[in-house]
Amino acid sequence: xxxxxxxxxxxxxxxxxxxxxxxxxxxxxxxxxxxxxxxxxxxxxxxxxxxxxxxxxxxxxxxxxxxxxxxxxxxxxxxxxxxxxxxxxxxxxxxxxxxxxxxxxxxxxxxxxxxxxxxxxxxxxxxxxxxxxxxxxxxxxxxxxxxxxxxxxxxxxxxxxxxxx
Amino acid sequence: xxxxxxxxxxxxxxxxxxxxxxxxxxxxxxxxxxxxxxxxxxxxxxxxxxxxxxxxxxxxxxxxxxxxxxxxxxxxxxxxxxxxxxxxxxxxxxxxxxxxxxxxxxxxxxxxxxxxxxxxxxxxxxxxxxxxxxxxxxxxxxxxxxxxxxxxxxxxxxxxxxxxxxxxxxxxxxxxxxxxxxxxxxxxxxxxxxxxxxxxxxxxxx
Numbered sequence: 001x002x003x004x005x006x007x008x009x010x011x012x013x014x015x016x017x018x019x020x021x022x023x024x025x026x027x028x029x030x031x032x033x034x035x036x037x038x039x040x041x042x043x044x045x046x047x048x049x050x051x052x053x054x055x056x057x058x059x060x061x062x063x064x065x066x067x068x069x070x071x072x073x074x075x076x077x078x079x080x081x082x083x084x085x086x087x088x089x090x091x092x093x094x095x096x097x098x099x100x101x102x103x104x105x106x107x108x109x110x111x112x113x114x115x116x117x118x119x120x121x122x123x124x125x126x127x128x129x130x131x132x133x134x135x136x137x138x139x140x141x142x143x144x145x146x147x148x149x150x151x152x153x154x155x156x157x158x159x160x161x162x163x164x165x
Numbered sequence: 166x167x168x169x170x171x172x173x174x175x176x177x178x179x180x181x182x183x184x185x186x187x188x189x190x191x192x193x194x195x196x197x198x199x200x201x202x203x204x205x206x207x208x209x210x211x212x213x214x215x216x217x218x219x220x221x222x223x224x225x226x227x228x229x230x231x232x233x234x235x236x237x238x239x240x241x242x243x244x245x246x247x248x249x250x251x252x253x254x255x256x257x258x259x260x261x262x263x264x265x266x267x268x269x270x271x272x273x274x275x276x277x278x279x280x281x282x283x284x285x286x287x288x289x290x291x292x293x294x295x296x297x298x299x300x301x302x303x304x305x306x307x308x309x310x311x312x313x314x315x316x317x318x319x320x321x322x323x324x325x326x327x328x329x330x331x332x333x334x335x336x337x338x339x340x341x342x343x344x345x346x347x348x349x350x351x352x353x354x355x356x357x358x359x360x361x362x363x364x365x366x367x368x369x370x371x
Binding site: 005008009015018019020021022023026027031034037 | 306
């Protein structure tokens, strides 16, 4: 390459526009995503889990206290049953909050409610089994998985996709 | 390090889409407002920098649709990280680095990065292009940049257009500094060939 070539390239590089405007307006997609993030931050999984842990501790403590006063039923069983009821109530509340957040957004695919129904049926079956055997940790683990799947399904169906904005 | 002081305006949340025309000249105030989650100020910052960000995204991706997506990701990252901007460098420099990293990360996710960047070798492709007739539709340097093979293009844009040091480019792309040097040299030859200004193409196949 000669000096002349180098000089020509330098001039071409210097002449390149430093700014190019996109053909479509990118702002609506950006503001949509950052507003969505702010909403999610208010109800992030970490915050939800901490809130759940705190409420479960409270339920456990009060159930143990009142369980001691009920003859024929062990305090531990009363506490576990109360804890399962609290798990159910907390999950329903989290799910409802998410659905309210997404109420104005179109679903990415139509048969999501069928999938949700299957997950809810599985959740009900696990609750029924847990009422018979509230100390079954394996069942509790499966319950948590099924509940997480429901939340992830809602997120996947309604979360914004930049390409489509 | 400079400390920014935001005017009292940030106490009043701006409705989405509102514009802060009065503050547009005072970038430090604008940034301080953004750091306090003021969306109206962020809109103004977007207006000020979207041209610069999109230009870099477009040159790195060589694809209009990918560049639009990547530019959106850059501004979302900017909103998420602007609190960490402390003014050690100029805002434009800081945003430029954020834009480069975000766009490369976008490319890694959306393309077969490992094959194209780490394992792929553009040497033969560059040599063949040097020996062939220039394509007829390459009227300017940007068109030539878009036509370069991917690794060669990233190197040409980051080092040649944006002025990053070759060592920095090597580190960013995860390749050897010698590779950056050699590929940049060949890319320059090819671009000049395409622009019709190469006096004597040096073809080597190493």
